[in-house]
Amino acid sequence: MAVVTLHVDGMAVAVPAGAPLLQALTAAGVTLPTLCHHPRLSPVAACRLCLVELEGAPRPVPACVTAAAEGQRLATDTPALRQGRRLIVELLFAEGNHPCAVCVADGDCELQDAAQRVGMDRVTVPYRHPPRQVDASHPLFLLDHHRCILCSRCVRVCDEIEGAHVWAMAERGGRTRLIAGLDQPWGAVDSCTSCGKCVAVCPTGALVTREDVPLSPWPGP
Amino acid sequence: MTPAEPSAVLLRLCDASGCRAAGATALAGALAAGLEGLTSGGPPPRLKPVGCLRLCSRGPLLAVDRDGISTLYGGLSPAQMPALLALACGRGEPAPIRSAALAGHVVDHRQPFFALQRPLVLETCGCVDPTDLDDALAHGAYRQLQRLLATATPAQVRAEVRRSGLRGRGGAGYPTGLKWETVALQPPGPRLVVANGDEGDPGAFMDRSILEGDPHRLIEGLAIAAYAVGARQGYIYVRAEYPLAIARLRRALDQVRDRGLLAGTGAGSFAFTPELRVGAGAYVCGEETALLASIAGGRGIPRQRPPFPAQEGLGGCPTLINNIETLAALPALLRMGGDAHAAIGPPTCPGTKVFSISGAVVHTGLVEVPMGTSLRTVVLTMAGGVPDGTGSDGGIKAVQTGGPSGGCLPASLLDTGIDYDVLRVLGSSLGSGGLVVLDHRCAMPELARQFMAFCAGESCGKCVPCRAGTVQLADLLDQLVQGRASAADLERLVQLAEVVQRTSLCGLGQTAPNPLFSTLRHFRGDYLERLQPLAPWQS
Amino acid sequence: MTAALPPAKPRLRLATVWLMGCSGCHMAFLDLDEALVSLADRYDIVHSPVLSDRKVFPEGVDVCLVEGAVSSVDNLAMARRLRLRSRLVVALGDCAVTGNVTALRNQHPDGLAGVLQRCWGQAVPPADSPLPPLLERVLPLHAVIRVDLVLPGCPPEPGCIGRLLASLG
Numbered sequence: 001m002a003v004v005t006l007h008v009d010g011m012a013v014a015v016p017a018g019a020p021l022l023q024a025l026t027a028a029g030v031t032l033p034t035l036c037h038h039p040r041l042s043p044v045a046a047c048r049l050c051l052v053e054l055e056g057a058p059r060p061v062p063a064c065v066t067a068a069a070e071g072q073r074l075a076t077d078t079p080a081l082r083q084g085r086r087l088i089v090e091l092l093f094a095e096g097n098h099p100c101a102v103c104v105a106d107g108d109c110e111l112q113d114a115a116q117r118v119g120m121d122r123v124t125v126p127y128r129h130p131p132r133q134v135d136a137s138h139p140l141f142l143l144d145h146h147r148c149i150l151c152s153r154c155v156r157v158c159d160e161i162e163g164a165h166v167w168a169m170a171e172r173g174g175r176t177r178l179i180a181g182l183d184q185p186w187g188a189v190d191s192c193t194s195c196g197k198c199v200a201v202c203p204t205g206a207l208v209t210r211e212d213v214p215l216s217p218w219p220g221p
Numbered sequence: 222m223t224p225a226e227p228s229a230v231l232l233r234l235c236d237a238s239g240c241r242a243a244g245a246t247a248l249a250g251a252l253a254a255g256l257e258g259l260t261s262g263g264p265p266p267r268l269k270p271v272g273c274l275r276l277c278s279r280g281p282l283l284a285v286d287r288d289g290i291s292t293l294y295g296g297l298s299p300a301q302m303p304a305l306l307a308l309a310c311g312r313g314e315p316a317p318i319r320s321a322a323l324a325g326h327v328v329d330h331r332q333p334f335f336a337l338q339r340p341l342v343l344e345t346c347g348c349v350d351p352t353d354l355d356d357a358l359a360h361g362a363y364r365q366l367q368r369l370l371a372t373a374t375p376a377q378v379r380a381e382v383r384r385s386g387l388r389g390r391g392g393a394g395y396p397t398g399l400k401w402e403t404v405a406l407q408p409p410g411p412r413l414v415v416a417n418g419d420e421g422d423p424g425a426f427m428d429r430s431i432l433e434g435d436p437h438r439l440i441e442g443l444a445i446a447a448y449a450v451g452a453r454q455g456y457i458y459v460r461a462e463y464p465l466a467i468a469r470l471r472r473a474l475d476q477v478r479d480r481g482l483l484a485g486t487g488a489g490s491f492a493f494t495p496e497l498r499v500g501a502g503a504y505v506c507g508e509e510t511a512l513l514a515s516i517a518g519g520r521g522i523p524r525q526r527p528p529f530p531a532q533e534g535l536g537g538c539p540t541l542i543n544n545i546e547t548l549a550a551l552p553a554l555l556r557m558g559g560d561a562h563a564a565i566g567p568p569t570c571p572g573t574k575v576f577s578i579s580g581a582v583v584h585t586g587l588v589e590v591p592m593g594t595s596l597r598t599v600v601l602t603m604a605g606g607v608p609d610g611t612g613s614d615g616g617i618k619a620v621q622t623g624g625p626s627g628g629c630l631p632a633s634l635l636d637t638g639i640d641y642d643v644l645r646v647l648g649s650s651l652g653s654g655g656l657v658v659l660d661h662r663c664a665m666p667e668l669a670r671q672f673m674a675f676c677a678g679e680s681c682g683k684c685v686p687c688r689a690g691t692v693q694l695a696d697l698l699d700q701l702v703q704g705r706a707s708a709a710d711l712e713r714l715v716q717l718a719e720v721v722q723r724t725s726l727c728g729l730g731q732t733a734p735n736p737l738f739s740t741l742r743h744f745r746g747d748y749l750e751r752l753q754p755l756a757p758w759q760s
Numbered sequence: 761m762t763a764a765l766p767p768a769k770p771r772l773r774l775a776t777v778w779l780m781g782c783s784g785c786h787m788a789f790l791d792l793d794e795a796l797v798s799l800a801d802r803y804d805i806v807h808s809p810v811l812s813d814r815k816v817f818p819e820g821v822d823v824c825l826v827e828g829a830v831s832s833v834d835n836l837a838m839a840r841r842l843r844l845r846s847r848l849v850v851a852l853g854d855c856a857v858t859g860n861v862t863a864l865r866n867q868h869p870d871g872l873a874g875v876l877q878r879c880w881g882q883a884v885p886p887a888d889s890p891l892p893p894l895l896e897r898v899l900p901l902h903a904v905i906r907v908d909l910v911l912p913g914c915p916p917e918p919g920c921i922g923r924l925l926a927s928l929g
Contacts, residue, residue: 045525046684048724059723059731065525080723084686087720091689097867099860101914121910122857122902125693125717129866129897146867150682169520169682172503174692176682758843758905 006072021063021074022050030076033085033114035092035203036151037064041160044152049085049114052076060084086118087125094125095174097132097146098204104212105205111149128174135180137187141199142213148178148206154198166192178206229264230309231286233347236270237433238465239426239586243280244298251299255306266309269356272346272434275335277586279328284347285309293328301326334584334603339565341553341573342546343589346434351469354476357437363482365552366441370448370485378449379405382551384559386571390427391417391507391544392623392652394570394641400541403531404450407539414447414455415535415542416495417512421460421504422624423675425655427575428545430587432459432466435549436473440495442548444483445555447493450541455495456516461502471497504625504679508727509542511681522681523727544653546575566592570640574654580621581607581660596620597635600658607660619659619743623652625672625679626732628739629665648739650732665740665747670698676733687730690721694734701748707755711748715741772822772929775807776852777842779835780862780898781828785853786810788915789825795922802929821846823928825911825921829855829862830899834892843905848928851901852921854914861914863898872896 002017008028015024020043025032035047043064051060055073060081063074075081092098092111100106132145155167155178166189170179181189199207234240234249252268259265274282279295285308294305304322330336340346350356357363369378383398404412416439420428431439439457447455457474459467474497477483484492498516505511506521509530515521517535534540550572554562563571575589576599583605590599600606601615610616614632621629622639628649630637637643644651659668677691697714700706706714718734725731741748778786790810792799805811806818817838824846830836843849854860868874872894873883885891901907911924 044683045726048684048686048726051724062525062726083716084720084724087690087717088685088724091685091693093858094693095685095689097864099854099858099864101854101860121912122851122900122907124713124902126696126903127859127863127866127900128692129863131867131869149685150688152683172505172682173677173680173688174682176688756840758840760906 004068004070004072006068006070006074008074009076015068017069018067021052021054021061021066021068021072024068024072024074025050025052025063025076032063032076033089033110033117034064035110035114035149036153038153038157038201041153041156041201044156047149047151048088051081051084053078053081082118086120089114089118089120090123090125092149093120093123094127095130096149097129103147103205104208105147109205110203132177135186136210137185138192138194138210139187140194140210141186141196142208142210143178143180143186144206144208145177146206147204149204150176150178151203153201153203154178154207157197157201162193162195162197164191164193164195167198230266232266232268232305232309233271233274233284233286234268235272235274235280235282235347236351237273237430238463239273239277240280240282241465243277245281247299248281248283248297248302251302252305255302256309259306259310263310266306269350270352271348272351273343273430273587274347275338275586275588276328276584278584282328291330293330294323294326295328296326333598334586334588334605337594337598337603338589339573339591340589342431342438342549342575343434343587344553345438346430349435349437351434351436352472354437354473354480357435357473361552361556362437363441363477365555366444366448366483367485369445369555370491375405375449375451378445378555381555381559382449385554385562386559386568387547387550387554387562388570388572388641389544390546390550390574390653392626392650394651397543397547400531400543401446401450403529404452404539404541407532411454411538412450412452413535413538413540414443414450414452414495415512415516415540416443416455416457416545416548417507417509417542418457418459418463418466418545419500419504419507419512420463420545420653421507421679422626422653422655424577424579424621424657425624425653426577427587427654429463429466430575430577431545431549432463432470436466436470437477438549438552439470439545440473440477440483442551443495443543444493445551446541446543446548447495448491450539452541453491453493455493456498456535457495458498458500458506458512458516460500460506467497467499503681504675505681505727505729508729511727512542513540520681522683523729525726546654566594567638567640569642574639574651576639576654576656578604578656578658580656580658581610581617581663582658583608592640593638595636595638596630596656599639600656601635604658607658610660616660617658618661618663619665619740621657621659621668621736622655623650623735624655625675626650626728626735627652628735629659629668629743630739631743634743648735648742650735664702665744666698666702666751669737669740670695670702672736673698673733676729680729680733681727684724684726684730686721687725687727687733690717690725691730691733694718694721694737698737701751704751704753706752707759708752709755709759711752769802769929772803773806773818773820774803774823774825774925775805775817775821775842775846776809776811776825777807777817777827777838778809779826779828779838779856779901780831781853781855782861783809783827784915785825785827785855785913788853788913788918789921791918792922793918795918799922799925799929803925817841817845819845823848823850823925825850825852826856826901827852829859830895830901830904831862832892832894836895836904839901839905848908849901849905850909850911850924851907852911853916854912856901857910857912859898859900863900866897 013027045062050063053075135143180186503521511523606615619629
């Protein structure tokens with residue numbers, strides 16, 4: 001196994017050649033917030049939180065998919081990177097509906113963790129408060145679109161590990177949303193094996209186990 | 222522009238989308254019916270559908286080739302049919318061209334709009350019948366391919382293209398020869414070529430015109446590229462919004478397959494099978510990794526590069542992706558030779574470029590000029606500037622280049638010679654070649670908002686800064702346009718735009734702020750005059 | 761040689777304001793319990809819905825804790841007023857910082873009219889309604905005025921409120 005040496009914030013570390021830069025960061029004791037990354041799933045470089053500056057590269061590169069090579073010099077904590085990370089987390093909070101106080105994932109949420117890590121004390125872009133839906137059609141699980149950050153971990157785990165292909169993304173841009181089956185209620189998708197892997201990898205409270213959410217019918221106004 | 226038979230009169234009717242929209246189909250029907258009813262002797266005039274005749278604003282256009290002289294008529298309707306027929310049949314009668322019925326319809330083809338053009342890519346567009354392979358062959362189609370297959374090795378073809386200095390016409394201006402070399406030199410295994418016809422910039426219709434007017438030129442160019450990089454299979458990706466281009470290309474592909482024109486046994490045995498792929502309506506599929514995902518049948522979603530498609534493309538194979546215009550430039554380039562091509566225009570950016578001109582100008586349409594031609598020549602001398610525009614800049618306020626990933630150049634920079642590098646230095650980009658001329662009624666913040674809303678709508682939704690950032694930027698620009706933004710908001714807007722530019726995954730997000738930045742740079746006053754003072758409770 | 765006593769710090773004027781919220785943040789403030797007494801060494805409470813009877817927001821406030829989101833025309837006017845009269849404005853609790861539960865109504869696809877229709881059966885409040893007109897959208901405090909500090913939580917930990925005030929005083 002070829003080993004390469006590179007520098008992370010000035011510290012020399014050795015990792016296998018071609019390993020993702022995230023591994024070099026870990027070796028250097030640097031942990032960056034990540035949201036789309038999951039160690040068991042293929043990387044997609046979508047959340048852009050693991051961007052680092054690579055000497056000689058025209059723009060920051062995502063550490064999750066960039067291959068380690070001999071002599072690379074990385075900076076992980078420049079003012080521009082910090083500003084970018086914070087604003088990206090703010091954009092996520094503004095894009096969906098994330099009142100942590102009434103969320104089942106409060107205290108166990110990677111988005112919340114990321115906000116703390118990047119020092120987000122307030123969201124400076126306007127909240128969009130999109131009207132979204134809750135899909136409670138599955139007998140065991142629940143999908144709350146308000147809390148979905150479109151990281152696609154569920155899509156990948158269902159494809160790459162469970163092989164059931166229940167999840168996909170539909171539409172595009174700000175209208176992008178997670179769909180089950182052919183845009184059906186989750187409970188109506190026959191290919192779902194109810195394995196719960198999507199719930200396990202969801203970084204927020206978008207996919208949860210129903211027993212965590214005591215649901216009683218609302219009596220109405 | 223030689224008529225097929227010396228004695229016959231040829232009526233070349235522009236049958237491209239622009240003229241069709243202006244009524245070419247009705248005119249064609251009337252002319253065909255009129256020709257059928259002719260009883261006089263002599264060789265009957267021939268009506269021939271052709272591709273773009275360039276001056277779209279005067280459509281429908283008809284060129285009459287008679288006695289070695291071509292006359293162009295514009296703004297025609299079936300009402301002019303009898304006069305046109307009389308003209309086509311009236312051999313020997315005195316100057317029917319000046320017939321009163323056609324007086325207002327003669328288009329002077331000596332005017333700069335036509336005279337300053339240097340057609341290479343479009344050399345047979347407007348002459349050749351895009352539905353007729355024999356006509357294309359008569360105009361020289363596939364001659365370069367056959368010559369190269371018989372006499373040149375792929376490495377020699379690549380060397381010739383490298384020597385020509387040709388740069389990709391899709392917008393990035395990457396050296397074509399270098400890209401070919403990268404694909405060709407990958408480890409042994411299958412390679413693929415792809416023609417990118419997902420032309421989506423508002424105001425751009427160069428590729429559409431090539432596909433509608435001269436599809437065989439593109440197919441020949443693609444086959445040459447395939448030969449040069451060692452590919453046996455290829456795709457032509459065309460956006461679904463170009464139905465006429467798709468129909469003509471499909472027909473042309475059937476024709477070459479039936480004739481076996483894309484094969485040879487000369488220097489290297491070669492058989493090439495291109496396939497057509499039609500997009501599903503996503504602008505982002507012009508980005509090469511999204512385009513490949515779409516060809517493979519998935520959602521048109523880009524992925525991080527590297528690896529570049531030249532290293533790992535369709536099915537993991539090295540894949541060459543070139544723009545339609547780049548490929549269509551090859552037959553003429555290889556005919557004249559790399560050195561002759563390199564001598565056209567600036568040495569760093571040689572060749573000709575097709576521009577589609579629209580917006581506030583007298584003449585809108587398609588022009589092909591040498592690279593390095595000044596904006597002034599193109600939009601003022603050739604296109605005539607703003608109708609009733611006055612002053613040395615012809616009433617032009619700015620020229621928008623490069624669509625949503627480009628920018629605006631102010632009238633003060635009209636003397637800029639157009640090439641990739643110069644425009645980039647000035648904060649814009651040449652892009653694929655759409656030029657939209659803006660007059661003084663255009664407010665730049667509104668233009669920036671328009672483009673930002675376009676990018677927000679076309680973002681694929683994969684990466685956060687582009688998906689969520691462009692939406693916020695469009696809203697902030699909305700506020701600014703409506704006079705509800707402060708200087709602090711403008712600062713915030715710029716900050717956010719910088720983050721979107723720096724952190725987005727693909728070119729769409731990375732360039733989405735360009736119209737904002739370039740208009741801020743050149744027209745800051747347009748922004749400042751809309752700002753509201755900060756309220757005391759906000760400061 | 762005599763040891764100089766440290767100069768006495770000036771007492772600070774503290775106000776608390778309750779915009780659109782559940783009063784939970786004020787309850788958390790009261791949950792400081794006996795610590796409130798030691799705060800009184802440093803602060804004069806000059807305006808508060810739970811600790812003072814004064815109805816008019818005074819001038820010259822040093823620190824103003826604001827609970828709740830900005831939901832009505834009255835909230836907006838109050839927010840502006842308190843900003844102009846306070847040196848330091850603290851957004852206290854999630855409603856003030858993010859909009860939180862108060863802002864859930866923004867999700868209604870028909871906007872404010874849809875919310876009113878849902879709650880009161882009519883999209884427009886009666887002309888003689890004594891209630892302050894609602895804003896089209898609920899906003900966090902920093903969206904309408906400059907905010908110096910934020911103290912999140914639903915409600916914030918009383919200890920955090922105490923430490924914040926102790927550090928400012």
